[in-house]
Amino acid sequence: GENVEQHPSTLSVQEGDSAVIKCTYSDSASNYFPWYKQELGKGPQLIIDIRSNVGEKKDQRIAVTLNKTAKHFSLHITETQPEDSAVYFCAASKGNQFYFGTGTSLTVIP
């Protein structure tokens, strides 16, 4: 089965700085890679995703990069704001089976 590793487990940045979270996956057949943001007391919210035929995708301050050869993908948040503080989960998928990383707790310090 698929194995998704996520690093770091915790991340603190100053407001305005950038944050990068990295994930690796093991199954080369995985072809869809979403990122979720989970705020305290809420369900995970999809923030950005990328499919295996694309190397990079950007949405305002958030971007995701994918390296299929190395089997890793990353979330980049620029100009961080306190409201970016949350737990972020990556996932790798083929078909309907989603495999989640262990999460990164991001704290943006005002």
Add this chain to the structure above:
Amino acid sequence: SAVISQKPSRDICQRGTSLTIQCQVDSQVTMMFWYRQQPGQSLTLIATANQGSEATYESGFVIDKFPISRPNLTFSTLTVSNMSPEDSSIYLCSVGSGTSGATDTQYFGPGTRLTVL
């Protein structure tokens, strides 16, 4: 994306009892899933809720402990049976986008926070 609601949002239960969690979607969806998220942990898939047939359970989860119903394309229930403190978790419903059942993304409900004493 679909609007997903869950009831109850939270509950505190006594060991040995059962709790049924409801998941309602505002549009018809092909795929519905139930996840468990233990405190401070990642998401673990319990089962895929199939409309009109028995749910498909992941390894480590059994129907007697987590019976699931899916009477139509907008509604599903998960029951946590004969609860113990180890069942204290967040239970999340998710739906797959699109109708093909292929690699669509998943959207999550707000979760049900269960504490078993």
